[in-house]
Amino acid sequence: MSERLIVIGGDAAGMSAASQARRLKGADELEIVVFERGHFTSFSACGIPYWVSGDVSERDDLIARTPEEHRSRAIDLRMRTEVVEIDVAGGRVRARDLESGAESWTDYDKLVIATGARPIRPPLPGIDAPGVHGVQTLDDGQALIETLGRTEGKRAVVIGAGYIGVEMAEALIKRDYAVTMVNRGDEPMSTLDPDMGALVRTAMCGMGVEIVSGAEVTEIRTGPDGRVNAVVTVDAEYPADVVVLGIGVHPETTLAATAGLPLGKHGGLLTDLAMRVRGQDNIWAGGDCVEVLDLVSGVERHIALGTHANKHGQIIGSGIGGGYATFPGVVGTAVSKVCDLEVARTGLREKEARAAGLQYVTVIIESTSRSGYYPGAAKMTVKMLAERRTGRLLGVQIVGGEGAGKRVDIAAVALTARMTVEQMTALDLGYAPPFSPVWDPVLVAARKAVTAVQQRG
Template sequence: MDNNILVIIGGDAAGMSAASKVRRVQPDKQIIVFEKSGYTSYSACGIPYFISGLIATSDELIARSPEEFRTKYNIDVRTQHLVLQVDTENKRIRVLDKIKDTEFWQPYGQLLITTGGKPYCPKDIAGYNAQNVFGVSTLKSGINIENFIRNNNPKNAVIIGGGYIGLEMAEALLIRNIGVTIINRSAQLMNTLDPDMGQIVTEAVRNLGAKVYLNETLKAFEIQENAVTHVITDKQSLPADMVIFGMGSSPNTAFLAGSGIALGVRNAIKVNAQMQTNVPDVWAAGDCTETLNLVSKKHFYIAMGTVANKTGVVAGSSIAGEAATFPGAVGTAVCKVCSYEVARSGLQEKELSKLGIEYVATIIDSTTRAGYYPDSKKIVVKLLAEKNSGRLLGGQIIGEEGAAKRIDVLATAVTHNLTLQHLIDMDLSYAPPFSPVWDPVQTCARKLVKLI
């Protein structure tokens, strides 16, 4: 087998970051990328803003086209190719050419799996694939949603799920003057927040004009002419011109059955710090892999563009023979819903309780600017710290303009095991247009440190 052949499955963030890294280090290496869609290296995170009209065209979400990778970087990108099977014993993969509808075996010397995540879809419910039902994960899915809205002028949409994608799509549709109803099976929106903070998000979304139904479960669809007309829950029937699945995602790893590649949390691929799998000459990166949580020291599944890009670079470095490691993550995330910003990092109360970690927590209300400065907005900060040491374990922020990016201060503190006192002592910037003299995250830390 020619070890000079690197085959990559998946042509988005992690895969193309790795391919580009390998090309820089090894200019003569043969690199083949199989991508099931027609696009490479695009921002899936930008899809809601394309739907809202803030981003004019889908082309603006594409960092580099397949043609650019081929001509400028000498990376053999083959779009519309779906990998069906990985045979690690014989170092080959089975590929479907979707255009020609033919299959073939492709040998590899080194293999990188970057197949990402796939949106959760309740396939046991008839109508999940109706013409007005959409997941949101690929650029193609975003284009399909935009085309449907433009051609059908829907008046109301039902979003199933209240996580990041669900809320960002709610914003996009509200901006398009489409009525939004959110169904969520748990008692709050944003389950990555503690209940007290999640309740704030729920009320904020309702204040924007969306209908929110909690503790409700999707049961069925009413369908006419291959289109959903009503969404049936365990409590009611809701009219729908279109349906969006915002129920989270799972690792796209089902095709690895029988490959011998070990899977872990939620069937994500197990990797070490160099992004190597348990099989020689096979790496994995991005949303199809599990990640070490730097706070709990346990592996978890997180589908974030930041992690995908970082792990892709590390995988590329490792493949090319360079020393590189990915230490893990703390689960930092931000979300915007119209005028509201939501952010979190570290662990939640329920996670700390499950781990048996004694902690203290507090919440404060403050403002994003000096209170007397025009257009100062409300911000709510919650911090969690270890009871005896004062080590910061997590933080959550909800507010309006200027609120969310403060989470980066907390992410830095959580990542490096800093205490509340360290946070209080930080020399954070101050001027009335940007912050009160005590930044809200420090004000919250000052209140919480009294409980240590």
Template structure:
């Protein structure tokens, strides 16, 4: 502890990472304890703080007017609340025994140690960058931070050619493919899976595939990128698989992300099988009373399967930060876990999932049944009603809801929240059929599509029992 101006002692909270989890934690701790009681020092290696990484594809694609629209709170705003946020400063070492961190100013190169009484690790995640020849060539981009988004936009602005290859077809890959189409690029998506969006079962991913082709995107399935080819100027010129080459003036890596836990690993902190930090319900790092971790660098408990997973989403990161800040500020809060809810879109096609896919249920050792239904977003006679497909998984013996996937047009995506609540409550599909959901023709049919799927799934469960 260090001495305050009043002659007493105050604690120092050090935060590594200036985005969602880290600055939510810092802000919440500051709400609970004033600067005379708690000094807060935060380090961020990038140029921006407290921004929406989820909005980057929409900024790149032109749906969001400018970069500043994605910034929730600037460094100056944090400093005005007595949070000493040090930008362009990278923490290079955590000394757990000495209760201090070493940081380097990325502009000057100067290094210094900062002691802490309490530590928050919110180092986020890094884009997966496969070890391929040419993958580090100019024109190849991962997209995880606002700095990454700015670098990609700079490349797009300075590139004459209009051919883009996106490697991977998860959330980032799909969203970036649409963004590049919106910017007038010819887009090819190369991915290893049978269908895009591996967060869905393949039968549901097929609908995403068809929608992407409808946008003019060339889909290359079941293909592994073997190298990135470069021109005489050293810049990317194509992406190669075993069977073909795909010309590219820019390449975006949408393969996914891994927890950024090199610092934690070097410090001997506990990591899980996915490489993320392991925490307790209060987001404390296991075995360390005064160290917390949150956001994309941690693993979370899946409430449906009972297993730990790495799910890098801003929704979780902000909740983690609130819990950490409350506990670091002297209060009490917990983060019980997740059910794996996510939504996305391709043009006007909305894509949503929560809970387990078929392969997740198999991996967890669960026996299950499935049912898929076709319905509409509104009463069939109401104008602009659009089709919707809902797939539901339930435990074979008990009928407990295990997962839901929804693909459709307007009004489809957010319906997944009904299932997310049912999963969190541990409901059976039979119990779901009696849910008292809002109804009017402009909003849904008399039987909401999620309830229609629950009815069909409940029948399948009953048939299996018989």
């Protein structure tokens, strides 16, 4: 007799799990049913800002695999169908057809929860007014593009200065909008230390973004037509024809919480190394709805990234299909760009190192992405944190021109291997003038960190 696998969520983690399980087990052994409440599957949410900006011309370029392609692989994919209840004791879910409103129960032998994350929408007056947009799904991107196409004014306010906020500010600049970014923090990109975030602010101001720091939004004001026309803070008011929320996301775990499944302090589901929900034998979870172990600090964090979601799905599908795989954790690597400026980080910021009770040293160096004499060499700044006594690498942040961002991968590997900064100085990295100075900037920072550890240790 075949088993039934139900997957809640048809994007990265959910469809990766379903596809991997199907590779390992045929339809006669495993029936796979996927419920997806949206209009699209397997799409790149990270690419939405570049679609909005026009760098990506077609929406479908962001879709890795369509519903029809999934169905051709013997996956029963039910679009525009939302799971509204999980009955753990009964081994079933209740789903609602969003077009007809009809509801029905479906039994499962195995369940995957891949409900993703939702944009944070603070309970402000006017937050749901026409012209206010979160950006999480292709539907969100389409709605924003339509608003930009029919809005007469050219004033935009971005609330929040994280990855999404910064990328959307650039997208709106490219669409000839006057952009104001309202940020609660002192510097944009709170995933960086403030001294590195200041470099991002300088670059954004240079491309024409007005950045308002230390500002608390109190209201989104609307005009006589009900549409947004201003963002109000404690101290000022900023005219707006369109507002984009870039405040961040929160794990979408309402279903899981109601079903009594375990959540962490960030609101994400807690799983074991095989991505099985803790305390459950037949329920798995992955993607933006889970918390993951930080391998540097040893604490659990919520990090919403497509790279993790796809890995989670592969691991879950392998376990369900009879194989074996684990997800040991992350070091917190992320990379982005603002026009020609590349921004990257991995490991711990100073704030996180202090919270973990670590004593550390920091160093900052300036270098270039190529040999200084080679055409196109771009400036870059590298900040490195190392444990004060042992010299263990704790974190790296990089801000610079073309060729800077992906250098963070060197540090990500070193963090995963728990290398010291002294060990890093011996890394045999590739060198040629078009790609790097003789001493790669990351290794220059490591050398300086070694000296700091010796002096402070």
